Amino acid sequence: MANNHHHHPSSATPPPISAAFRMATWMYQSKSWVYSSVLVLCLCFSLLHVGAQNGITDPVEVSALREIKKSLIDPNKNLSNWNQGDPCTANWTGVLCFNSTLNDGYLHVRELQLLNMNLSGALSPQLGRLSNMEILDFMWNDLTGSIPKEIGNITSLKLLLLNGNKLSGSLPEELGNLSNLDRIQIDENRISGPIPKSFANLDKVKHFHMNNNSISGQIPSELSKLPELVHFLLDNNNLSGYLPPEFSELPSLLILQVDNNHFDGTTIPETYGNMSKLLKLSLRNCGLQGPIPDLSRIPKLGYLDLKSNQLNGTIPPDKLSDEIKTIDLSNNNLTGSIPSSFSELPQLQKLSVANNSLNGSVSSNIWTDRTLNSTESLKLDFQNNRLTDITGSTNIPQNVTVSLRGNPVCDSDNTSLVQFCRPENEDENNGTVLTNSTTNCPTALCPYPYEISETSPVNCFCAIPLIVDYRLKSPGFSDFVPYKSEFEGYLSSGLVLHQYQLEIVTFAWEKGPRLRMTLKLFPVYVENSTHTFNTSEVRRITNLFTGWNIPDSELFGPYELIKFTLLGPYANVFSSSKGESGIGKGALVGAIVGGIAGATALSAIVSLLILRMRMKRNYQATVKRRQMSKAFLKIDGVKDFSYSEMASATNDFDSSAQVGQGGYGKVYRGILADGKVVAIKRAQEGSLQGEKEFLTEIELLSRLHHRNLVSLIGFCDEEGEQMLVYEFMSNGTLRDHLSAKSKEPLSFSLRVRIALGSAKGILYLHTEANPPIFHRDIKATNILLDSKFTAKVADFGLSRLAPVPEIEGNVPAHVSTVVKGTPGYLDPEYFLTHKLTDKSDVYSLGVVFLELLTGMHPITHGKNLVREVNSAFQSGTIFSVIDERMGSYPSDCVEKFLSLALKCCHDDPDSRPSMAEVVRQLENLWLMMPESNTKLTEEVITAKAGKEVSPPSSSSEVKNPYLSLDISGSNLDSGVIPTIVPR
Structure with a gap:
């Protein structure tokens, strides 16, 4: 990658x-x-x-890269651009460069990141000519051959990452020249031969990961001179000889893991009890003999695994560290009794002394002295010893497992001991555990590649995640569940994300034991955004993983990155795009x-x-351009206000004049010098547009004139401020009046009238605006109501111009654009294909119609309004979801309105009516209603000609045009103009 x-x-x-x-x-x-x-x-x-x-890149390195490619087999053609242009300036896949401090005028390769690209072939000796490289990453490919000794020439190298291949041969002595090396990962290969003594020269190395190879011979005692060594993982090799006692002198060693080697007949050095910083000692199945040394002096030892050796003598009676979580002494030749100190370990998760020759009693204090919460567990395995009885209580608390099968204590007829004597499954690798969904959101809510974030504080939040396959190589526990939340906090902190952005999808124990996970990283919810990470954030997160820049954890130990899955727009983040970098x-x-x-x-x-x-x-040129731009915008009816005029209108933007705040900025109720009441939307600093974009938006809005669109009165672009001045809508948003908090519910006839007005406003945008416009964010909070309850569509911040004719005269059917809008209102087809059409607005307006009929939100407690109404319609219970607050209504009219709304919300855009058809059907519906009178009928007919008509006079339709408006529940992030009108 x-x-x-x-x-x-x-x-x-x-x-x-x-x-x-x-x-x-x-x-x-x-x-x-x-x-x-x-x-x-x-x-x-x-x-x-x-x-x-x-050229730009050092010619020596250019030549080397071309030779490196020749030695590789690339069936997926990931390196196809390695023949195009300059490696650094043309962004060759996996090649990262920087300006050299050598002042030689060249760029130099800093990183070669070729993780998980299905590459085979061999590593070229030409790698040694990339003499300024810091990271060499070929993890999880299918490479064969040996590790070139020439890599030892790259003295700047910090990360040597070759794990997960099929490399063979011995380790070159020359790698000992890598004086800046921090991490060497060659695990899961077929490397053989001894560890070179020259590795003792790696003064800065912290991580030795060489497990799962065929490395043989004696561990060089010279490695005890390494001052920074933290993790020493050499398990699953063919090492022999003895464990160097000098390792006790390693000042920084935290993990010593050399399981499954052949130190036959040798002992565990007594000096290992002096490793003051050791967190984990794992020497399983190494042929070790002799006694267990006293390890009680290691203050933070959390994991001790000496399973399947030939250790003899008694278990040391001194208490181990309070940090200990796992003790496995099974399959040895231990004798004597079980130490009482085992009952004094507050964090113990697993204690296994099975298959030894221990005798005497088992004290129930080991499990009765522990208080476990719902996530904690304790597994005690005493099978196949010579234990004769249990002292104390025979009650086993919840979350505790005790196994005494194969001991004399289980030969008695005491029925209270049956629970101790059942067969115990010894498989420590307990399979995959799936995280359970805690939401009620339908899985079909989010079209691929969008997914529901199970951990987001926003209900049914659809976003595109980054998917990471991740593994803990040597965790300090046996049961992950109690530490799951702590792990989420640790990793999200290391990634500089909120904890709710991290979701653990699966986790499973693998041989080692190692803990493998699938993680999803979700972007933060921002209204009206695409709910994706931007390119720079994707690159920042991947760099933290691939550069091993996430701080180590004592509890969770070293990790390894296995795979990134980049969905949708992320797929091309690392392609050779132009103009992204520096x-x-x-x-x-x-x-x-x-x-x-x-x-x-x-x-x-x-x-x-x-x-x-x-x-x-x-x-001076900028000032002139701005003056010219503003002069160009001297349009009738749109005024260029000064900052002082805006300040005067709002009493210096006093908080008492503020009526809302959203992602764009704050909204104020203002009174102009001529007494006109207006809504002033003032952009906050972080959301300021460029001068050109701001003036273009004003020019667009100035051309929209329709009785069902909110009118732009003017703007202010002065003193670093950007403000838009709209007509004031005294009855707020449609959503406010559909809320259960609304004191005066809307009648059915008024709801139809609002629907008709909204549809006419959208029809004007689609067919009469020049050029036509797709709104892209139609929702109940963007439909405003004036003092006469006339519906007016607002907020064109996300609007896009409709397609224009091509050279041949054909008009494209859609606009290709990044998905934006509000969950619950988004056209599924647009969501999936990024193709915005007029039918996308039809879908959104259809959802508004369903809100008018039911009073419900588009998404409530994970339930999608469109699906809920469809389900009720198909089951014949449709009137059970109709809003009871609108009083009596003609059922046949409701059915027709419902039928139209569901057609608008059809998944197939071609099955939806056009906006013109929507308006026609609503007009016919209005004429059918019993409440329709001559005056209102005339309004419907004459409105086609754009004539102004008087408002409805029926008291049943408009009970109180001056409602007090509660904006606490309003959706202001979209920049909708909320309003408050005093009684």
């Missing part, structure tokens, strides 16, 4: 000499002999320094700067003067 987040490539980056020439030309045109003279000096220096340079232009500047490093201080002064002159000119 490539990880190119450090670069800003340019597809046609010129060499430094070209940049210097252009600078000289510009200086000549400045007509200043001082500037020109200084630049001549700089140019000469540059020519001398980089004149022979033909190495193209940055490298060019670096080369020039290196070339002129010897120029005099005068050149810096001259450059500063030039910069100031250019900034002044740019500022």
Whole structure:
């Protein structure tokens, strides 16, 4: 997997000499002999320094990369762009570069990240020519052959990651030259031969991961000189000889794991009891003999596994650390009694002394003295010893398992002991455990690749996750469940994410024992966003994993990254995209700067003067452009307000004038100098648009004139502020009046009238606006009601222009765009294909119609309104979901309105009516209603011509146009203009 987040490539980056020439030309045109003279000096220096340079990346390294590719077999063509352009500036897959501190004018390869790319073939000796590399990552491929000794030439190397291949042969002595190496991972290969004594020179190495190979011979005692060594994992090899007693002198060692080797007939050194920092000692199945040393002096020992050796003597009586969680002494030749100190271990999860020759009694204090919560467990295995009875209580608490099968105590007829004498499953690798869904959200709610975040505080939150296969290589516990929450906190903190953004999908114990997990990382919920990580965030997170930049944990131990699954828009994050990073232009500047490093201080002064002159000119040009842009926007009916006018209208933006706040900023109720009441939407600093985009939006809104669209009155773009001034809608949002908190519920006739007005506003956008517009965020909070309860569609922040005719005259059927909108209202087809059409707005408006009929939200407690109404319709119980608060209604009209709403919400866009058809059916519906009178009928008919008509006069339809509005539950993040009107 490539990880190119450090670069800003340019597809046609010129060499430094070209940049210097252009600078000289510009200086000549400045007509200043001082500037020109200084630049001549700089140019000469540059020519001398980089004149022979033909490319950006060091040619030696370019040649090496091409040879490296020749030695690899790449069936998936992941490295197909390794023949195109320059490695650093063209973003070759997996190649990360930086500007060298050598001042040689070249870029150099810093990382080679080729994780999990199905590569086979061999590692080329040419790797040794990447002499500035820091990370070499070929994990989880299918490479064969040996590890080239030439890698030992890369003295800058920090991470050597070759695990999960089929590499064979011996470890080269030359790897001992890697004086900056932090981590060597060659586990899960077929490496044979001894560990070179030269590895004792790796003064900075912290992690030795060489497990699951065929490494043989004696562990060199010289490795005890390594001052930084933290993890020493050499389990599952063919090591022989003895365990070096000198390892007790390792000052930083936390984990010593050498299970399944052949130290036949040797003992565990007594000195190992002096390892003051040791957290885990795992020497399972190593042929060890003799007694167990006293390990009680190790203050934080949490895991002791000496299973399946030939240890003899008694179990040391001294109490082990309070941190101990696992003790496995099974399958040895131990004698004597079970120490009473085992009942004094507060964090114990597993104690196994099975298959020894222990005798005497078992004290029930080992399990009765423990108080376990619902997630904790205790497993005690005393099988196949010579234990004769239990002292104390024979009651076993919940979450405790005690097995005494195969002991004399189980030969008695005491029925109270049956629970102790059942067969016990010895399989420690207990299979996959799935996390259970805690929500009631339908799985079909989120079209692929969107998924429901089970841990998000937002109910039924659909987003595209990053999926990570992850494994703890040497965890310090036997039962993960009690530490699951702690792990989530640890990893999310290391990733700089909220804990709710991390979801553990599965976890399972594998041989080792190691703990494998599948993780999902979800973006933070932001209303009206695509609910995806942006490119830089994906790259930041992957860099934390692939660079091993997540801090180590004493409890969870070392981890390994197995696989990233990048769905949907993430799939191309690491492709050779242009303009994303920083190495193209940055490298060019670096080369020039290196070339002129010897120029005099005068050149810096001259450059500063030039910069100031250019900034002044740019500022003047910007001011002129803004003046011209504003002059262009002198449109009838749209006023360019000054900041002072806005401040005066809102009493200096006093908090008493604020009526809402959302993601865009704050909304104020203002009174202009002429007494007109307006809504002023003031952008906060972080949401300011570019000047061009802001003025373009105003120009777009200024052309929308319809009685069912909220009118733009003016704008303010002054003193670093961006404000939009709208007509004030005194009855707030439709959602406010559908809420259970609404004191005056809407009648059915008024709901139909609101639906008709909303549909007409959308129809105008689709067919009469020039050019046509797709709204893209139709919802009940974006339909506002004026004092006469006339519905007006608002908030065009997400709107997109409809497709324009192509050269051939054909009009595309859709706009391809990033998915934006609000969950519950989004067209499933748009969600899936990113193709926005007029039928996408039809779907959203259909959901609003269902809200009008039921009073319910689009998503409530995980239930989707469209599916709920469809289900009730099909089961013949549709009237059970109709909003009772709207009083009496004609059932035939409700059925027709419902039928229209469900057609609008059809999954297939082609099966939905057009907006024109929606308006026609609503007009016909209105004419059928008993409440319809001559005046309202005339309104429906004449509205087609855009004529203003008087509001309904029926007291049953408009009971109180001046309702007090509660905005505490309003959805303001979308920038909807909420309103409060005093009684």
